[in-house]
Amino acid sequence: MQTLLSPLLLLADSRLPTGAHAHSGGVEQAIAHGLVRDTAGLEWFTRRRLATAGLLAAAAAAAANRAAGDQALLSALDTALDVRTPSPALRAASRNAGRGLLRLARRTVADLPDLGRRPHHSLVLGVLSSELGIGPDAAAALAVQSTATGITAAAQRLLALDPFDVADLLLALAGAIDATAAAGVQLSDLPDLGDPLADLLAETHHARKDRYFVS
Amino acid sequence: MSLDHDHNIDPHPHRHRRDGEPLRVGIGGPVGSGKTALVAALCRTLGPAMSLAVVTNDIYTTEDADFLRRNAVLPTDRIEAVQTGCCPHTAIREDITSNLDAIETLLERFDDQIDLVLVESGGDNLTASFSHGLVDVQIFVVDVAGGDKVPRKGGPGVTFSDLLVINKTDLAPLVGADLQVMGDDADRVRSGAPVIMMSLVEDPSAKLVADWVHEQLHRWQS
Numbered sequence: 001m002q003t004l005l006s007p008l009l010l011l012a013d014s015r016l017p018t019g020a021h022a023h024s025g026g027v028e029q030a031i032a033h034g035l036v037r038d039t040a041g042l043e044w045f046t047r048r049r050l051a052t053a054g055l056l057a058a059a060a061a062a063a064a065n066r067a068a069g070d071q072a073l074l075s076a077l078d079t080a081l082d083v084r085t086p087s088p089a090l091r092a093a094s095r096n097a098g099r100g101l102l103r104l105a106r107r108t109v110a111d112l113p114d115l116g117r118r119p120h121h122s123l124v125l126g127v128l129s130s131e132l133g134i135g136p137d138a139a140a141a142l143a144v145q146s147t148a149t150g151i152t153a154a155a156q157r158l159l160a161l162d163p164f165d166v167a168d169l170l171l172a173l174a175g176a177i178d179a180t181a182a183a184g185v186q187l188s189d190l191p192d193l194g195d196p197l198a199d200l201l202a203e204t205h206h207a208r209k210d211r212y213f214v215s
Numbered sequence: 216m217s218l219d220h221d222h223n224i225d226p227h228p229h230r231h232r233r234d235g236e237p238l239r240v241g242i243g244g245p246v247g248s249g250k251t252a253l254v255a256a257l258c259r260t261l262g263p264a265m266s267l268a269v270v271t272n273d274i275y276t277t278e279d280a281d282f283l284r285r286n287a288v289l290p291t292d293r294i295e296a297v298q299t300g301c302c303p304h305t306a307i308r309e310d311i312t313s314n315l316d317a318i319e320t321l322l323e324r325f326d327d328q329i330d331l332v333l334v335e336s337g338g339d340n341l342t343a344s345f346s347h348g349l350v351d352v353q354i355f356v357v358d359v360a361g362g363d364k365v366p367r368k369g370g371p372g373v374t375f376s377d378l379l380v381i382n383k384t385d386l387a388p389l390v391g392a393d394l395q396v397m398g399d400d401a402d403r404v405r406s407g408a409p410v411i412m413m414s415l416v417e418d419p420s421a422k423l424v425a426d427w428v429h430e431q432l433h434r435w436q437s
Contacts, residue, residue, distance in 0.1 A: 019312030022300035100312040157301040209277050213300045214313070 007132035011125075011142055014149060019100030023093060024154030024213040025049060025147060026198050029205035031158050039165045042155045046148055046173060050180050052195040056084055057122040057143035058184025059191055062136040064126025069113040074123060080190050081120040087199035089206035093215030097121040101128065108132075140181040148177055154213060230348050237268070237329040238435050239318070240428060241307065241345035243372055244356035246338025249382040249415065251279045253356060254335050256421035258288035261428065265330040268293045268321045270314055272306055272337040279335060295321055303337030311349040331432065341370035352377040352431050354424070359383045363392040366401040373401070378409045378427055385414040 010016060027045060030036045036045050060081055067073045085091045095118040102119060105112055105128040113127060122143050129139040148170065156166045184191075205211060242250050254269060261267055269289060271279040273296060280296035283289055295317040299306035306313050318332055334350055336343060345353045355376035357365045360383055366373055373379060379401055387394050394412060401410045411423045 015309065017310040017312055019310060019316065021302055021305055021310055022298055022313050024300065096316075099316060103312060103315065154300065209281075211298060214298045 003135045003138045004133035008129075008134050008138050008142070011129060011132070011134070012145060014153065016104065018097070018104050019214075020097060020146065020150060021153070022214045023097055023150055024158070024215065025053075025151035026201050026205070026215070027151045027155045028158060028211060028213045029201040031155065032205075033201070036155060037159070039161060039169055042152060042159075042161070042166075043169055043173070045155075046151050046169075047176060048195065049147060049151060049198065050144060050173070050176055052193045052198065053090075054144045054147040054177075054180045055184050055191050055193060056081070057125075057147055058140035058181045059187045060120065060122035060184075061126040061129070061143035062140040062185045063190070064123045065130045065134070065136040065139040067126070068130070069127070071113060074113060074115065074119075074127070077123055077190070078116070078120055081123065084190055084192050084194070086194060087202045089202040089215065090199065091120075092206070093202065094120045094122070096214060098124045101125060104128075105131070137181070137185050140185045141178070144177050144181045144184070148173055158212070229351065232351070235327065237266075237322075237332045238352070238432050239332045239334060239350040240431070241334045241336065241350035241353035242356060243307065243336040243339070243343055243345060243353060243376070244380075245341065245358075245361060248338070248356045248358040248361060250335050250338070250356050251282055252415055253354075253380065253382070253421055253424065254279075254333055255283055255286055255288045256415055256419060257333065257425055257428065258283065260420045260422065260425040261331065262289060265432075266325065266328055268295070268318075268325070268329050268332050270295045270297060270317045270321070270332065270334045272297050272299055272303055272314070272335060292324060293321070299337055303339045304343040307334070307336045307345045307349060308343065309346070311346050314349055331428070341365070341368065341372055344371040344375065351435060354378045354380055356380045356382050359387045359392045359394070359397070360390045363394075363397045364400075366397050366404055369404045374404055377431075378411065378424070379405060380424060381410065381412045383414055383416075384412050385416045 027036055030045050036042050060077060063077055082091055098119045098121040101121060101124040105124055109131045125143055126139050152166050152170060156163055242254060244250050258267060273279045277296040280294050283294050284291050297313045297317050314334060322329060353376045355372035381397055384394060413423055
């Protein structure tokens with residue numbers, strides 16, 4: 001499928017109302033523990049997330065995009081994502097983000113496949129992108145790009161980083177982002193690379209009452 | 216001050232409402248202006264007569280929600296707290312998803328039997344205002360101790376809110392604020408749209424604001 005550019009650019013726009021701005025991709029807790037203090041730490045953290053959560057999101061988004069509304073396949077993908085996300089807090093975060101994107105999807109797409117009430121975010125992304133004339137390669141790219149920008153935007157706010165340094169960082173990560181997306185598209189089965197650090201950070205974060213971000 | 220100004224020409228586009236939906240009232244205003252205390256007063260005054268729920272948008276904590284729960288103005292399950300990721304104005308304005316999700320959760324929990332939802336914004340600056348996709352009417356709360364020039368400076372909240380509340384009038388002599396000036400400026404900037412000057416110290420029931428909310432309920436239900 002020849003991807004339509006405007007809908008793709010719209011889905012990549014951080015101003016799209018999906019509630020994504022309230023998620024930090026785990027960086028809020030990493031900052032709280034002193035693991036990320038500056039752009040160098042942010043780069044380390046983001047690369048780690050790209051290799052694990054980013055790859056999983058890319059593969060899932062591409063698979064959902066290719067599923068062409070196959071209900072059984074989408075349901076199996078949802079379960080497979082649960083299995084590969086051992087942290088309850090991260091499962092909840094993914095479903096919270098998915099719910100937000102689903103709200104937008106229901107408003108804009110007439111005959112959306114049934115995804116339940118709280119599907120995983122990458123699933124909705126795959127399905128919605130397909131409905132908007134976007135192919136699996138681009139869907140995977142969206143999933144990985146938003147993984148990266150969600151983390152960097154939150155860190156920029158929390159650490160008052162120079163936004164130009166953050167923009168530089170994202171450009172420096174472009175190769176890794178593209179490679180992760182391409183790798184995800186190639187996989188016939190969802191990857192199972194976990195990150196126990198991210199799981200622990202997510203559980204700790206979720207239990208806090210004094211947090212700025214949902215996840 | 217004018218309480219019953221009738222806008223013959225409605226300047227705002229309204230959100231698409233379904234039958235039986237609760238009225239959604241946004242309560243915004245700068246930090247410390249008394250939003251949470253006003254929400255608590257409204258819950259105490261209106262709570263007995265109708266099915267009420269609250270969504271709070273603290274910037275950083277669940278303190279506002281906890282305040283409401285501790286003061287038992289509403290049962291815990293009628294209060295939802297939303298995190299806004301360091302962007303309190305975004306969450307009520309250009310990306311209202313989190314707040315819509317919270318309202319949806321409340322409606323599911325109470326089987327759609329809710330008459331009124333109060334959405335309290337995180338304390339923000341004078342440029343913040345609620346999207347009409349999120350709320351039906353909005354109250355903007357400024358307080359006397361914030362300075363008597365605040366109404367004159369305008370801004371979206373002061374100028375275009377459906378109701379402007381000038382709060383803590385009991386503090387005026389202590390901070391050298393001229394209530395007459397504030398009231399006149401507010402009237403002028405708002406072209407006579409509703410303004411209420413009040414003090415929760417003098418009237419803990421916030422009767423004037425509660426009455427205004429009642430009026431809105433009647434207007435929107437007919």
